[in-house]
Amino acid sequence: MSQDSSTLREEGNNHFKAGDVQQALSCYTKALKITDCQSENAVLYRNRAACYLKLEDYTKAEADATKALDVDQGDLKARFRRAQALQKLGRLDQAFMDAQKCAQLEPKNKAFQDLLRQLGAQIQQK
Structure with missing residues (x-):
């Protein structure tokens, strides 16, 4: 396995797409250990958050x-993933703020709108 962080990220992406979330998580974590590029780190953290969501480890995803x-x-993907994690952690007001920001910046994104509606309904039920 190459020790290049972008190669590890690509390997992680391929594992994630294939449904091997643990292997993807391992690739992203290894890549984080060897890169000091801030923009690369942001992508790796965002991708790792997606893995943690799939594994239902919402604290680490957040x-x-x-x-x-x-x-x-x-980074709207990261903000959306944080909103999803916060929702699962029961921190609905914070999740709503993140989802709202995503929906404002990309109003045509159905996933953002759906999460915002879900959260609005959950908050009203409290």
Whole structure:
């Protein structure tokens, strides 16, 4: 296996697409250990957050999505993943704010709109 972070990221992406989430997680984690490029780190954290969501480890998903957002506040995929994790953690108000920002920036994105509606309904039921 190559020690190049972008190669490891691609391998991780292929594993993720094939449904091997644990192997994808391992590739992203290895890549994070060998790169100091901030933009690459943001992508790796965002991708790792997707793995943690699939594995239902919502605390780690939220933490990694936040790390990606620390590098790039405009990363809508990371913000959406954080909103999903926060929803599962029961932190609905925070999740709603993230989902709302995603929906405002990409109003035609159905996934963003669906999550925003879901969260709005959940918050009203509280």
